Amino acid sequence: MEKTIFDPLRKKHVALTPEEQVRQHFIWWLNTQRNYPLNLMASEYTITIGRKSLRCDIVVFNRNLEPQIIVECKAPYVTLDNTVLQQIASYNSILNVPHLAITNGEQTFVCSYNTCTGKYEFTGDLPFYSNTQ
Numbered sequence: 001m002e003k004t005i006f007d008p009l010r011k012k013h014v015a016l017t018p019e020e021q022v023r024q025h026f027i028w029w030l031n032t033q034r035n036y037p038l039n040l041m042a043s044e045y046t047i048t049i050g051r052k053s054l055r056c057d058i059v060v061f062n063r064n065l066e067p068q069i070i071v072e073c074k075a076p077y078v079t080l081d082n083t084v085l086q087q088i089a090s091y092n093s094i095l096n097v098p099h100l101a102i103t104n105g106e107q108t109f110v111c112s113y114n115t116c117t118g119k120y121e122f123t124g125d126l127p128f129y130s131n132t133q
Contacts, residue, residue, distance in 0.1 A: 002016075004016055005020060005024050007020075007023075007043055008027065009038060009042055009043040018076055019057075019073055021105070022105035023043060026058060026073060026101075026105075030069075035129040035130065036129045040060060040062070041061070042056075043057065045059040047095065049094060054090070056070050057072050057073040058071035058073065059071075059097075067095040068097055069097055069098075070091050070097050070099075070101070071100075071101045072084060072100075072101070072102045073103055073105075075104060076106050080102050080103070080104055080107055084102050088100050098113040099127070100112075109122060110123050110125060111123065
């Protein structure tokens with residue numbers, strides 16, 4: 001029997017893959033450690049680039065339902081390299097969020113948009129929910 005885990009965002013049990021375990025841990029972390037309400041998050045959020053449909057692992061919205069954070073999750077054995085950065089950057093070309101995160105559960109990198117320089121810069125952490133509104 002296949003092992004599953006409950007995804008509180010999709011409100012259903014999903015296959016417990018290594019990537020899914022990372023995703024569910026990060027959802028838990030956003031909710032309990034950064035105070036983002038579950039009802040302002042989506043997993044497997046579909047976007048369209050040209051004729052191609054893609055899915056962001058996690059998208060976090062503000063109170064006005066505007067995307068604020070994209071999180072790309074990988075299995076722990078996947079190296080967080082330029083390919084992963086390019087993947088999340090392509091998602092952001094559509095959503096245009098102020099914060100990006102990539103994680104494999106062992107490493108996490110966060111970029112935030114610097115309004116002074118007009119560029120994304122690596123930062124140490126994601127903001128708390130109350131600081132993004």
